[in-house]
Amino acid sequence: LESRYEGFGSFRDYARAMQSLGARFVVVQRRAIVGTIDPWTLEAGTLRDPGALSPRARDYAGEPALLPASRTVRRRHGNRAEVMMLVPRRIDAALFGGIARALEARGREPAAYRQIQARYERGPGGALRLRVEKAIRKDGREEPLPLLFDLHSLARA
Structure with a gap:
């Protein structure tokens, strides 16, 4: 499933709408979820109840709005760490x-x-x-x- 979100004012607007439905931004390292990150405050966290989220991660590599979060997770978890979204x-x-x-x-x-x-x-x-x-x-x-x-x-x- 390849989906666009240009109908929103910004990626942030789209992401917040998804978060309001229960989506979470996670830190993935070598296919393992190692935590969560708020892409706007850069606050790290622990993923609670991972079974409630789909294993089909949304990969937004190259999304300019996520660059600060991507830099932060690579600094904390290494160069292979990525920011992805999981939905319920x-x-x-x-x-x-x-x-x-x-x-x-x-x-x-x-x-x-x-x-x-x-x-x-x-x-x-x-x-x-x-x-x-x-x-x-x-x-x-x-x-x-x-x-x-x-x-x-x-x-x-």
């Missing part, structure tokens, strides 16, 4: 499950796809939504896949 497991399960069901309903096998492209947006009342736009098959062909997920509803489910 129930949100990811609903997203990936919903996408798979939509493909299957069209007579498609989800394993035949290498990428789903989507964008985050604000809905009525400020609700955070993910608008899926297309699916890219392993052979490179693109297919429209118009889906809309209300992340606030998924977070409460």
Whole structure:
């Protein structure tokens, strides 16, 4: 799942919206989570209840707004440490499950796809939504896949 967030005023606005749903910025070193970091205050912490978060990390390598946090974690944990976002497991399960069901309903096998492209947006009342736009098959062909997920509803489910 490759998602854009340019519909927000800034990466920080997008990230805060995700954090309001329970997402956390974590420090990853050699595929292991070694802590958390607040990317705005640079405060380090411990990840509580890691089982509540999806193992599918969002990698924002190169995101200018995260450069201070990236520098801080590399200073504390070494050059291989990275800042990534984890979202609540129930949100990811609903997203990936919903996408798979939509493909299957069209007579498609989800394993035949290498990428789903989507964008985050604000809905009525400020609700955070993910608008899926297309699916890219392993052979490179693109297919429209118009889906809309209300992340606030998924977070409460």
